[in-house]
Amino acid sequence: MKLEVQIIMNPSLYLRDPEQSELGKNIIKFSIQLIQKNGFEAFTFKKLAKAIGTTEASVYRYFENKHKLLVYIISWYWGWLQFQIDYQTNNITDPLVKLRIVIKILATNVEDDKMTSHVDESLLHQILIVEGTKAFLTNHVDKDNKQQLFQPYKDLCRIVSNIILECNPNYKYPHSLASTIIEIAHLQIFFMYNLPSLTDFNKTDKEDQILEYINNLVFSSITK
Template identity: 50%
Template sequence: MELLIRIKMNENLFLRDPESTELGRKIVRQSILLIQEMGFEDFTFKKLAVAIHTTEAGIYRYFENKHRLLVYLVTWYWNLLEYQVLFQINNLTDSELRIRKVIELLSREMEESLSGNDIDYKALYQIVIAESNKVYLTKDVEANNKAQLFKPYKDLCARIADLFTEFNPGYPFPRSLASTLLEMAHFQYFFMNHLPSLTDFGKEKDTTKLHEFLEVLVFSNIRNGK
C-alpha cells in the first residue's frame, strides 16, 4: 500500500520542525536506524552527528535532548497508526468487523512504504515495540502530558474505546481495555521474539497466534461486560 501522508506534529516536540529542512529530515530518518540498531540507551546525538556528517550542535537546534527525539518518533508512529485505523475501518459498518480490523493492524508490522516517503517504518515499529514505554515512564510525565505530547496515543486509545462501546454500550471498561490492548500487542510481540517462555507462541514466532490471542482478550471482555 503506497500512501502519501503529511503528519502534523505537536510543535512542543521540537525546537525547529525537522521536516522543514534536509538536515532535519536526515536527523529523523537516521535516528530511527541507529536507535533500532543499538537501542535507546546507547544512542547519542554524538553518534547521530557522525552518521549524518553534521555536528551535535546542529542536532540540538532541532531537539533539546534525545528523549524528546524519541517522543517525536513514537508520536509519529501513533499518528500514522491512527490514520491506518481510520483508513481500514472507514467502509466497515459492522462494529465487530471494525474491532477485528484494528486488532489485525496491531498484531503485524507496519508496512515499509506506507507513507510514500523514505522513513524505514519497519525499524520504527521495532523502536515502538522496544522503547515506547520510555516515552511516558518518566518524572516529567505530567508536564509532558500538559504539553499534549501524548495526545495522539490518547486519541488512538479513545477511538478504539469508542469501538468497544459501539459493540457493547454496557461494557464498563472501554478505555482501560483499549490501552491494555495497545500495550499487550507490543509486550507479547517483544516476548515472542526475545523472551519466548512468556508467551504461548514464542516457539513458532507466529504473529497469527498473537492475533488470535488479542482477539480472545478483547472479545471475551466486551461480550461479557454488563
C-alpha cells in the same frame, strides 16, 4: 504523481520542525535506524550526527534532547496508526469487524509505507515494541503530559475505545481495554522474541498466534 502523507506534530516536541529541511528529515531517518539497531540508551546525538554527516550542534538546533526526539518519533507513529485505522475501517459498518481490523493493525508487524518517504514504519514498529513505554515512564511524565506530548496516543485510545463501545455500549472499561490491546501487543511480541517462556507463542506463525490471543481476550471480555 506521488502522494505523501504528513502527520501533524505538536510543536513542543521540537525546536525547529524536522519536516521542513533535508537535515531535519535525515535526523528522523537516521534516528529511527540507530535507535532500532542499538537501543535508546546507547543512542546519542554525537553518534547520530556522525551517521548523518553533520555536527552535534546542528542536531541540538532541532531537538532539545534525545528524549524529546524519542517522543517525536513515537508520536509520529501513533499519528500514522490513527491514519491507518481511519483508512482501513472506512466504510465498514459492523463494529465487530472493525474492531478485528483495528486489533490487527495494532498487533502485527507493519511494512514500510511508501507514502512516507523518510520514515521506515517497519523499523518504527520495532522501536515501539522496545522503547514505546519509555516515552512516558519517566519522572517528568506530568510536565510532558501538560505540554500535550501524549495527545496522539490518547487520541488513538479514544478512537479504539469508541469502536469497543460500538460493539458493546455497556462495556465498562473501553479506554483501559484500548490501552491494554496496544501495550500487550508490544510486550507479547517482545517476550516471544526475547523471553519466550513468558508467552505461549513460537516463532512460526508468530503474529497469527498473538493476534488470536488478543482477539480471544478482547472479544470474550466484551461479549460476555
